[in-house]
Amino acid sequence: MNSITDVGGVTVGHATRTGGGINTGVTAIVPQPGNLFQDKLTAAVEVINGFGKSAGLVQVAELGTLETPILLTNTFGVGTCSNALVRHAVAQNPDIGRGTSTVNPVVCECNDGILSDIQAMAVTEADALQAIMQAGTDVVEGSVGAGTGMVCFGFKGGIGTASRVIQLDGGNHVLGALVLANFGRAGDLVLPDGRRPDPRGAAEGEKGSVIVVIATDLPLDQRQLARVCRRAGAGLARLGAFYGNGSGDIVLGFTTRNRVAHWPTIDVVPTERLADTRIDAAFQAACEATEEAVMNALCQATSVEGRDGTTRPLLSSWLTDCL
Template structure:
């Protein structure tokens, strides 16, 4: 059951047909879940569009709300405003392995990478699933990363799957969640979708959309988790606008009670499927279509609402996971059933 099945409705904008990031045409999501012994981890893959992303890049942006994180590739995204690989999410110690997988995949598609043309900027983001998984096992493999990419489809599994397998959120079991909003641009329906890897928030701080404070009755700890938000849209925006949109995801996170603590890594990556950029331009200029800034407030609202609902979906769909020393997190679904 997702958040809306529990009567938790976020905001006022209409969701897309799937209420998922895959409402943006061409976007697909896949997972590889690794569960053995005290290991509860995995990889989640977001394929932004079909085809060779290195040769036909997407306009992209990144917003670092609090930078306690070990992600890869974000510096170049921020500098150049392009995304040229799928996005992989995993645990903190799996970043390097996933980077290697993306690099090998890109070289297989475009053999001139690193030899007759530039190197490729692999984008991998992470959260620490240590409390519910033996992170020192370095369990994530390149095969897991490739399996997540190969499993990508328009139906998005949520909760304790893929990179979300061992994650915690506000003292409850966290994980993967997604949501979307529909917005009219130029007389056509467009979408903005969010996918989150939710692993943040102090126990007892969660505030539900109906005003209830959901307390798992766990011992309060310092805010030292993380959240990765990936925003996708088919609205024509440039990098500057896209970064501003990414910043509004922070409003959706904060509405639920987070305050971006010292030890929290809160990162938003966004891309648009419009305004593709060729690796090698044939001319001196590239024509782009850009939304009027006077119309951007609806997209801001969509970013905040879809991020908030994606987090709630991660919490509501999470299933029980037992980690090292028998550690487990309560389920928000159980709390909702009892209250």
């Protein structure tokens, strides 16, 4: 489906809040079904530019594991979504924080304050849980969930996704990307055909953010996964991004292979890993899927009206006008 959910077991859900100058929400990436705290995933983080307020990334970088769904939201919703993830994990694992370790909730954010009243603190724990519970394989893109109030290269931004197939040893593997696109200086966007769209007067500088979530079923260790995540930056750069001072550009990746048991039964755990001499295919896939996911976010975005009547133009309208 050209989606992050082409990776087996990955699902995505949204909760959207609109009205009264509010355009915000939560997007949940559920990496696998079941109890993620007990059966963790190998994960890695690449911080391209760290102007961000995300939660949980330090532990992911240190331990190389993911043990909750990934929630995307606005900047002031990070704490609320973290609480929701803790409650969700404790409901499955009553020993968390008592008989065993605490849980590491992973939440990433972008600032939707241009098109939403961010001070309203509109995102609730119920929104976060709704996004998790409604997660499925059919990913809605554009102005939905966490992407409802986002702006990208002066145009309306939002949620986008794409995927690529990689052949190894005669079999197919998948790498998918989902983006929360809220970055790029107006006028800097470069389309794949070389055109540079004019967002018609939007003058704000580069001070947004982008979150890229990479999912794959490739057998990668944490070091390799971090290298793959780094290549998502190439996809952003192809579109005209230069990672400005005020931009939070973060890539979070996980593989559905090489699961990590919370209570291992053996001392030495075997790990599968791709030969480094074959990893270029994954690098290219991460670059291409990220670039296309951003384009899909821009093309699927729909208009919203923010506080004080603020709007941003649609790339789809610009493309239609060029026909």
